Amino acid sequence: MSPRPMVRPGGRSARVQESVHAAVRELVGEVGRDALTVPMVAGRAGVTPSTIYRRWGDLQELLSDVAVERLRPETEPADLGSLRADLDAWAEQFLDEMASPAGRAYIRDALLGDSDGTNAGKCSAYAAEQLDAVLSRAVRRGEPVPETELLIDRVVAPIMYRILFRPGRLDTAYARELVTHALSAV
Amino acid sequence: MSPRPMVRPGGRSARVQESVHAAVRELVGEVGRDALTVPMVAGRAGVTPSTIYRRWGDLQELLSDVAVERLRPETEPADLGSLRADLDAWAEQFLDEMASPAGRAYIRDALLGDSDGTNAGKCSAYAAEQLDAVLSRAVRRGEPVPETELLIDRVVAPIMYRILFRPGRLDTAYARELVTHALSAV
Structure with a gap:
């Protein structure tokens, strides 16, 4: 913690x-x-x-630590019975949370008081852990799965990039489109 | 300017x-x-x-404006005769510049003193303009081309996400892999 x-x-x-x-x-x-x-x-x-x-x-480093704690997921991703359903739900929730005013403020705080990248790395690790949980469940169901890093590149990165640098497109349809595309690799 | x-x-x-x-x-x-x-x-x-x-x-806003000026590309992307060659060269150079110590410092400065997102938006617009130039050239050659926004999602976003949040993988092979994948859509 x-x-x-x-x-x-x-x-x-x-x-x-x-x-x-x-x-x-x-x-x-x-x-x-x-x-x-x-x-x-x-x-x-x-x-x-x-x-x-x-x-x-200083205060900026403290705010960064507090922000990372707030960005830490509190629950396992929902189990909806299939990889596609789990990833859709996870991506939609991730987008909603990160693109909300509170989410944007936390991302910003996390980056600002974080000169060595430790806290930014934690934010990314949280996303990777959640995706790992979704993928492990799919493997147990016998579904073919992509690599975690592929989901980072194709689902997490575009959402975070658009939140930070390029407004627009941040809706449910966009999240699903990214998931569809990521799963086309398997 | x-x-x-x-x-x-x-x-x-x-x-x-x-x-x-x-x-x-x-x-x-x-x-x-x-x-x-x-x-x-x-x-x-x-x-x-x-x-x-x-x-x-304040100083942070000034540093943000200076950083964005430094991140503004000074030349048109190189014309190497094909979309694939142009995109490979552009993605490798973009990755090299952004992931360098100077590039990272400018990205950080650009984001930090930019409470309304104007400067972050400019950084993204610079990348989109460069990609537009590459795509227009390919269209004139008669090559099939992807959308600019698709290249933002599949090439620019993963590079910028990894620079900010997830160290590692930031080499030439990674840039080419992203381009290969982006062009598989056309």
């Missing part, structure tokens, strides 16, 4: 992270992202500002 | 933009991006800091 190697689940470090993340989420809801400051977050979380600076460097 | 509607080519506004952009490029080379400040850029460009704040808002 935590991006820092020194964090042990249940330890003090994990508790600090949890309370600081919770403070950010609450304060973003109350005062908005633009009004957020490190002392404000520290006050709400019950830690000193220097604890936050020491651990996260 | 300019992102601001009030800029007329050759007018004072255009001259200010040119001198400020030049100052940023020089100073990034001399002191590095992280040491850059608005007063430093203003001093070098011979304008007041308030001119920069009024026009660009």
Whole structure:
């Protein structure tokens, strides 16, 4: 759950992270992202500002970590009985979530405070894990399946590219078209 | 050339933009991006800091505008006599430039100081214009061609997605594989 190697689940470090993340989420809801400051977050979380600076460097890095946590999928992809149905549902939900105003803000935050690419890599790993789950299920059903990396290139990448760089086309029909095309490879 | 509607080519506004952009490029080379400040850029460009704040808002927005200028292609894509050869060459060069340390820094800058997506949209428009030029040439040769948006989805998007989110695979073989796949549609 935590991006820092020194964090042990249940330890003090994990508790600090949890309370600081919770403070950010609450304060973003109350005062908005633009009004957020490190002392404000520290006050709400019950830690000193220097604890936050020491651990996260600055507010942008903290917002990046919080965003990645928010982008982490909470459930397994739905099992609808076939690869096609599972992928359609997953792609539609992925597109809906990422292209929503909240999703766009999280993607942006995740990238901005992430100078070494660790958090961006996590976002991509989350998508790959969900696709792996869908593909493993299809293999157990005896269906032919494409590679995960092919689905990344043909379904995930176009959606994320259009969200970041090229507005338009981001609807359910587009998600299904990408899935149809990706599955034409198997 | 300019992102601001009030800029007329050759007018004072255009001259200010040119001198400020030049100052940023020089100073990034001399002191590095992280040491850059608005007063430093203003001093070098011979304008007041308030001119920069009024026009660009803050340093991040200025860096975004400079980055987009740097990402603007300077030449037409090479004419190598066939759609396949032109697209291979274009995709390899696009990948090389975007995945280079300088390219990554520009993409990052372009996205970071770009809250309304205007600059990201320009980056995408540059790629689309280059692809349009390649496709128009192929049409004049009598070759069958795919849609520009299909090339965006199948060649540009995977490259940009992997640069931003998923390291690895960014080599010439990958660029050619994407082109092969995109052309299998026609």
